[in-house]
Amino acid sequence: MKNVILTGDRPTGKLHIGHYVGSLKRRVELQNSGKYEKIYIMIADAQALTDNFDNPEKVRANITEVALDYLACGLDPNKSTIFIQSHVSELTELTFFYMNLVTLARLERNPTVKTEIKQKGFGASIPMGFLTYPVSQTADITAFKADTVPVGEDQLPMLEQAREIVRSFNGLYGETLVEPKAVLPENRSCLRLPGTDGMAKMSKSLGNCIYLADSEEEIKRKVMGMYTDPNHLKVTDPGNTKDNPTFIYLDAFSTNEHFAAYLPEYSCLDEMKAHYERGGLGDMKVKKFLNAVMQETLAPIRARREEYAKDLNAVWEMLKKGSAQAKEVAAQTLAEVKKAMKINYFAE
Ligand code: TRP
Numbered sequence: 488m489k490n491v492i493l494t495g496d497r498p499t500g501k502l503h504i505g506h507y508v509g510s511l512k513r514r515v516e517l518q519n520s521g522k523y524e525k526i527y528i529m530i531a532d533a534q535a536l537t538d539n540f541d542n543p544e545k546v547r548a549n550i551t552e553v554a555l556d557y558l559a560c561g562l563d564p565n566k567s568t569i570f571i572q573s574h575v576s577e578l579t580e581l582t583f584f585y586m587n588l589v590t591l592a593r594l595e596r597n598p599t600v601k602t603e604i605k606q607k608g609f610g611a612s613i614p615m616g617f618l619t620y621p622v623s624q625t626a627d628i629t630a631f632k633a634d635t636v637p638v639g640e641d642q643l644p645m646l647e648q649a650r651e652i653v654r655s656f657n658g659l660y661g662e663t664l665v666e667p668k669a670v671l672p673e674n675r676s677c678l679r680l681p682g683t684d685g686m687a688k689m690s691k692s693l694g695n696c697i698y699l700a701d702s703e704e705e706i707k708r709k710v711m712g713m714y715t716d717p718n719h720l721k722v723t724d725p726g727n728t729k730d731n732p733t734f735i736y737l738d739a740f741s742t743n744e745h746f747a748a749y750l751p752e753y754s755c756l757d758e759m760k761a762h763y764e765r766g767g768l769g770d771m772k773v774k775k776f777l778n779a780v781m782q783e784t785l786a787p788i789r790a791r792r793e794e795y796a797k798d799l800n801a802v803w804e805m806l807k808k809g810s811a812q813a814k815e816v817a818a819q820t821l822a823e824v825k826k827a828m829k830i831n832y833f834a835e
Contacts, residue, residue, distance in 0.1 A: 492517060493667075495572070498549035499539060502556040503696040504690040504785075505784030508677035508739045509639040513670065515561040517637060519619065525545040526567040527631045527813060529808070533573040535622060537616040538607060554802050556699050559792035564805045572627065574810035577817035581626035581824060586619065588655045589648070599644045625649040629664045630817040637670040640678045652653050660827040676738035684731050685714035699788050706785060715770045722769040722830035728760045733773050741780045749779040753788060 494514060502511065502757060517528050530553050535546045542652060557569060567777065572578060594600065604613055624645050628636060629652075636646060646669040653664040672678055681687055682695025689696040697709050715733050719726035728734040735757075742753050753759040759776075762768040795802060825831040 489524035490635050491527070491631060491665075492635045492637065493521050493527040493529065493597050493628050493631045494637050495531045495627065497531045498546055498553045499535050499536040500549055500691045501552045501698045501700050503689050503698045504736075504740075504781075505639075505680040505696070506556075507560065507672070507699060507788075508638050508680055509672060511556070511560045511562075512577045513637045513672060514567075515668075517635075518555045518562060518566050523635070525631070525816075527633065527816075528562055528567050528569045529572050529627055529813075530554065531572045532625070533578070534620050536573075537614065537620050538603075551799060551802060554701075554806060555795050556791050558795045558802070559600070559699060559788045561791075564809060568809045568812050569806060570813035571806055575630070575814045575817045577814065577821040578623065578626045578630055580821055581630055581817075582619070582623040584758045584824060585622050585656070587775045589619075589622055590654050591618075593648070594602075594621065597621055597648060599641050599701075600715060620651070620805070621645050621648045625652045628815045630820045631813070632820065633667055634665050636667050637669055643648065643669055643671075650769070651822070656824075656827075660824075660829075661824055662829040674702065674739060676735045680739060681711045681732045681735055683709050683732065687732070696822065697785075700792055701785070701789070703782060703786070706781050707778050711779055713774060713777075715773070719763075719770065723766045725765050725766040726763040726768070726770075728763050732776050733770070734760060734763070736777055737773075737780065740784055740809055741777075745776075745780045745783065748783075750753055750776045781784040795819060 492514070492758070494510065499572040514528065515680065517523060518646065530550050532546050532550055535549070536543065539546055554569065558564075561738075562569060595618070598620065604617075604776055607617075609617070625648065628649050634666075636642070638646070646667060650666050652701045653666045656664050679687065680689060682693055683697065684691045684695040686693055686694065686695055697706060703711070709734075713733055713736075718724065726835065737759075741756055746755060746759075750759070752763070759768070759773075783832050822831070
């Protein structure tokens, strides 16, 4: 049996290079590997609404942005089904049945949800929709019988929760659903790319992101302004490459070909790091090289994005078609779920 992929993103902003190395790049590779029977890429608008219910316009506008980012990175609607979550109403029905299999205490223990609750300052007034989004995420995955979910590290608790729900469903009602597993990036630096300011995570609210849609000038300005090692004051000072976002980005993005093309005095990143660590390599030079690497990586993505942005009607048409396809598959699973639960009262 071939494998099935499902993954997705909340449309709350344009996608950035953290999304790219953390998941997007991998999805495109998996898509083009031909090893997967089906690939579903979901724009999680309903999940985005769980903490943006007061701003549906924002979610709507960002559906276009995320779809453009997908296409720009090489997700191909002829190979992958790209769809909008809220258009597949079967997901909501599945969520309702899965809710019976999860306790409030279990949801409150989910570490990602816990962190988000703190960040958003919900206090004791946690919206139910928000608290239960891991259940709806289980519906997203299981509706397509996905066994492979390429995501960032922060999504691991969601996958754990999904596996628990699947086991409990199958145990109660008989083998129906497929247990999914997460696929994380192999390169550690890609797991969680820090912000340009050195903060642990890229986030729109911190203003420390490099977006896939950024212009050449914006990329340059952001790279040249990046946080480095604060103790590396003089060029001759020994420097730290470990917690230094410029080197973490180079870990994630640079190749030996980049060195040959832009900085031939080193053959690879390890040589450059060794020089920085013993002293004698200035931040300016590191940033100039990083800028060359980022420009080369992002220019073709940006060009494709601009091309697709010329015809937004075609983008929405693609999403409509993908959503209709996804709905058919989810309806099939929902029928199986109802049968397993013996609530298919009017079936033959
Ligand atoms: N939670 C994911 C995010 O914040 C989006 C998402 C929703 C998702 N449903 C999913 C990811 C199912 C993987 C599988 O970006």
